[in-house]
Amino acid sequence: KAGVTQTPRYLIKTRGQQVTLSCSPISGHRSVSWYQQTPGQGLQFLFEYFSETQRNKGNFPGRFSGRQFSNSRSEMNVSTLELGDSALYLCASNWRDSLTDTQYFGPGTRLTVL
Amino acid sequence: GQQVMQIPQYQHVQEGEDFTTYCNSSTTLSNIQWYKQRPGGHPVFLIQLVKSGEVKKQKRLTFQFGEAKKNSSLHITATQTTDVGTYFCAGPGTGKLIFGQGTTLQVKP
Numbered sequence: 103k104a105g106v107t108q109t110p111r112y113l114i115k116t117r118g119q120q121v122t123l124s125c126s127p128i129s130g131h132r133s134v135s136w137y138q139q140t141p142g143q144g145l146q147f148l149f150e151y152f153s154e155t156q157r158n159k160g161n162f163p164g165r166f167s168g169r170q171f172s173n174s175r176s177e178m179n180v181s182t183l184e185l186g187d188s189a190l191y192l193c194a195s196n197w198r199d200s201l202t203d204t205q206y207f208g209p210g211t212r213l214t215v216l
Numbered sequence: 217g218q219q220v221m222q223i224p225q226y227q228h229v230q231e232g233e234d235f236t237t238y239c240n241s242s243t244t245l246s247n248i249q250w251y252k253q254r255p256g257g258h259p260v261f262l263i264q265l266v267k268s269g270e271v272k273k274q275k276r277l278t279f280q281f282g283e284a285k286k287n288s289s290l291h292i293t294a295t296q297t298t299d300v301g302t303y304f305c306a307g308p309g310t311g312k313l314i315f316g317q318g319t320t321l322q323v324k325p
Contacts (some may be wrong), residue, residue: 145304160312193282200254206261207260
């Protein structure tokens with residue numbers, strides 16, 4: 103099976119702009135989670151989508167939003183970018199059953215806000 | 217809220233030395249997972265432990281889940297330069313996985 107793909111891999115934006123990141127999960131996986139990774143804060147959970155519905159949300163402001171399509175592909179959007187939004191944004195394709203909840207991460211999108 | 221803590225934050229070892237990272241949860245966990253992130257890469261799933269006191273091995277890596285299911289450890293025997301990276305533990309929280317801050321391992325050749 104193909105792995106998790108994320109586009110674009112690198113992005114440079116300026117403060118105040120908005121950005122949309124895309125993630126295609128592993129075929130057959132219906133759940134997608136998004137994380138923000140920064141050197142100081144580690145892996146911070148943004149949200150999870152399952153079957154086009156947001157199932158869980160982390161402690162991020164409303165500028166961070168997401169959605170999932172019927173083919174399980176997911177997008178996340180950040181509006182009114184701030185310098186502190188510079189980070190690696192990771193998408194994880196989730197496999198969950200009664201015994202396990204495993205995250206398969208994509209390569210990430212490196213966002214730089216100038 | 218639920219927290220997963222890892223120590224140490226950084227570890228520098230000479231190639232051939234052993235390395236251990238420890239993970240502690242504020243609550244009892246149904247399972248614990250370990251991930252490795254190489255420099256410039258993304259986290260990669262290594263293993264999941266489910267049973268109390270469980271020990272699993274992957275070549276030079278030994279993973280252990282505590283009896284109380286609140287702590288875990290990853291031990292690497294005779295480190296190699298290929299072991300360089302950040303090791304994360306993660307435990308299930310309310311509807312999400314909660315990751316520790318990670319232990320970054322540097323190996324001097």
